[in-house]
Amino acid sequence: MALTSRHLLGLEGMAKEDINLILDTTISFREVLERPIKKVPTLQGKTIVNLFFESSTRTRTSFELAERRLSADVVNFSSDASSVRKGETLKDTARNIEMMKIDMVVMRHSAAGSMDFLSRVIDANVINAGDGAHEHPTQALLDMYTIREKFGKIEGLNICIVGDIAHSRVALSNIYGLKTMGATVSVCGPKTLIPRHIMDLGVQVFYDVDEALASADVVNVLRIQLERQDRAFFPTLREYRQYFGISRERLDRTKRSIVIMHPGPINRDVELSADVADSEHSLILQQVLNGVAVRMAVLFLIGTRK
């Protein structure tokens, strides 16, 4: 058993067998994370570069922990203090780093498709840690693992993604992965934040969050990106909260036991009320824990693949 591809660029088109292999492998790494010594020697001698052209704390930390717990050597390269600022192209940056004899690159970049490009210009394995509004495959994999851990399955579940669908790589990767695994997926948000052709991906679209919740088993609440607020996709945060914020009252009204997920970081009392975020229905901290294990599984499967 091995993954079909030597890179992890996205979940679009990834076979169900590959997704299942990653999720099954994650179980072993969850066990490793419960040990007194949370480290295995599996990737000893491998060098991994974390190439982050966009700022990120939690994804980079999660990847770095996963890499170190597999005993890989880790180099961090971020855009703030680097040659990128001096006008170097992505291709030149990547080639320069590759000459330093590295085995894998974990990259985050603001341009959709940059992963695909990188994987064609260098020999190292490429793992996508987020490219523009395109994909963020490890986030969707950890979301799917968390769902499977909670429900014992993914197939047949009703998963609703609420928020800024248009700018969200988390939403897109989740849609691709969940559809492949046989879930029913819907999206919900203000019209300005739902891409026009999203239903072509086989998802149902709701503009009314109460309607969306009426049939949901899981709600994956996306972060409202405050930094985009100047572009006025909706009038005010207060109004967003009123119409789309997931609150205790809203959930109680459904009379359903709905599980809450969020890729973080949360804007408390904007997209998600504080009491819901901290409630027993919230899997948010479980997602963070599973994130390290899923990334270990991906790094293991790609790093030891022939």
Add this chain to the structure above:
Amino acid sequence: MKIKSTIIDAQAFERTLMRLAHEILERNKGSDTIALVGIRTRGEFLARRLARKIQEIEHKELQIGFLDITLYRDDLRGKLNQPLLKGTDIPFDVTDKNIILIDDVLYTGRTVRAALDEIIDLGRPATIQLAVMADRGHRELPIKADFVGKNIPTSQEEQVRVLMAESDGEDAIVLIEPEKGPN
């Protein structure tokens, strides 16, 4: 897989397991301080069988766990087929226990080396003792079994298989024809 000869049949297999159970108990003065750890896949089956026998003799609960040593292998980069992780499951603290590590065949000793490293990452056992169903020689590391079902001197070309009802339909130790490598 073509069987060349049967070294131990199902009946002898059963008697051998019973002897191993008694030897383990004799060496450790009963089962109070011991815990069994089987190396997946066949070491797991052997550990379950030995546990049953030890419990029949001692009438006491016995702790048992399983190791998947894949993450500790020294040949991961050279493998053709990536092994599927079956997971380590040790539901007790190994610290201060006498761990009986169980595998089917002892050959180069590399699997045992990986298992020792993994157990020590889980805690600090009082001792680790090695029990194997078959020892076929050709060690590449300084490792020796404490309890041996059957010593089987072999040439490098011969292959020894421990068959078990759980995975192979019957219990036996057999010599098999070496598989022809792809040319």
